[in-house]
Amino acid sequence: MMIVEILKMAFHSFSSNKLRTFLTTLGIIIGVAAVVTLMSLGEGTKYSIEKQFTSLGSNLLTVFSRFGRGVGLVRGSPRSSITNDDYEALKKELDSSKVVAVVPYANRNVQVKYKASNTNTQVIGTSTDYIKVREIKLKEGDFFSEEDYRGSKKVAVLGYSVAETLFGNEDPVGQSIKIAGITFKVIGVLEPQGQLGGFANLDDMIFIPLTTFQRKIQGGNYLNNIYISAVSPDVMDELQTQIEEIMRKSHKITNPNEDDFVVQNQLTILSSLNQSMQTLTLFLAGIAAISLLVGGIGIMNIMLVNVTERIKEIGIRKAVGAKSGYILLQFLLESVIVSVVGGIVGILLGIFLAQIIKSFSGLSAVVTLNPIILSFTVSALVGIFFGYYPARRASKLNPIEALRYE
Structure with a gap:
């Protein structure tokens, strides 16, 4: 019953000083909303x-030339140190129980034509x-087969946007195109894929x-590269060591x-990247x-004012027991x-603002329980910490002096 009476008196106090209560709460609302x-x-x-x-592939290890990292092979440029021999060596010597696939990769930007349409796009050999x-x-048709690979067949699989650029509404499958003449x-x-890990656009490839x-x-x-897909994250470090040993053996490197x-x-x-992002997130939250x-300081100040205004009320209550x-x-x-x-208001406002920013800026926003629980807990602790001194001051007032207070 005592708690119920206290709550009634608290809400009566709030309703008597609506603007003050709102301004006191506003500091907490802004802080919690900013954190969330x-x-x-x-x-x-x-x-x-x-x-x-993840869009790059699951559990992926990539081998590339130290001096040819991701660079297309063009005339006059330094040649990649990675060759078919390395691919064959890795395919043969890696522990097959730990590997899903070993995939070679080479690329070049070339002109591609179909009738009167043409585009400059990236052609991938793999x-x-x-x-x-x-x-x-695949949206339609098939990827090339092992028979096409062994027979060096002149077949192509188009990215979604390349197909649209060259063919428009026409069905591309079965048609002939010219790649580098x-x-x-x-x-x-292919089905629309979008950005490949933020680095390349699969839709604009052949x-x-x-x-x-x-x-x-x-x-x-x-x-350009050799991709090795591991069966699970647990074997990736071991596979990396094996790959390095095989590559050194293939390149006759001892040091x-x-x-x-x-x-x-x-x-x-x-x-x-996750550690960096976590550090940045905590910094911003800080x-x-x-x-x-x-x-919290605002709450303490207002509560001290509140105590001062209600000294006589406190004196009367203490006088009657x-x-x-x-x-x-x-x-x-x-x-x-x-x-x-x-x-609570700050949490709701924070979630709302995160969604607004996500809608208008294109940034990703994921609301999880951690910041909500953290913000709610901190806001409650702020109330206890900064409210204790004014409350203790009120409780220690001498009833006689309080009744004399003007």
Whole structure:
């Protein structure tokens, strides 16, 4: 019953000073909303990065030339140190129980034509396992087969936007196109894929067998990358060590400092990015938490004013038998109510702002329970911490002096 009476008196006090109560609560609302919004944006960015790396392929290790990282092979440029021999060595010597697929990859930007339409796009030479590693899907037709690969067939699979650019509403499958002046038959079109981990656009690519690419377009047996897809994240570090040993053996390298290749571990990169994003998110949340501190100081100031205004009321209550603990609890509970209500409103406002920013800026925002629980807990603690001193001051008032107070 005592708690119910205290609550009634607290709400009576709030209703008597609506503007003051609102301004007191506003500091907490702004602080909590800022924490929830910034942490949601941080989580959203982290999720977006994870999604982009997942689109590169699951549990992926990438081998590329130390001096030819991701660079197309063009005349006059340094040649990649990665070759078909490396691909064959990795395919043969890696533990097959730990590997889903080993995929060679070479690319070049070339002119592609169909009747009067033409475009400059990236042509990829790869193997039939590429579709497994990248987990891409076909809108129509098929990806090229092992027979097409071994026979160096002139067949092509188009990215979605390339197909639209060249063919419009016409069905591309079965049609012939010219890639770098050489006639290829279109056997498939990919579903819209979008950005490949934020680095390249799968929709603006054409895929052909590597054997055909090297004989007809590139010349030579050089590769840009070799992709190795592991069966699980648990074996990736072990596989990376095996890959490095096989590559050194293939390149006749005895000193690791002289490696002319790099093995990139997807999990290592993702872990580093996540740590960086987590640090940034906590930093931003820390800045936003300053608003909570300011809000807490505001609560303490207003509660001190509240105590001063109600000294005579406190004196009367103590004179008729109210204990100090009762007075302490009353003022402390008023402080906590203001803080908790501000926290709840701030959480709702923070979620709303995160969605607004997501809609208008294109940034990702993921609202999780962690910032909500954290904000609610902190707002309650702020109410207790900053409300305790004014409440204790009220409870320690001498009833005789309080009744004399003007």
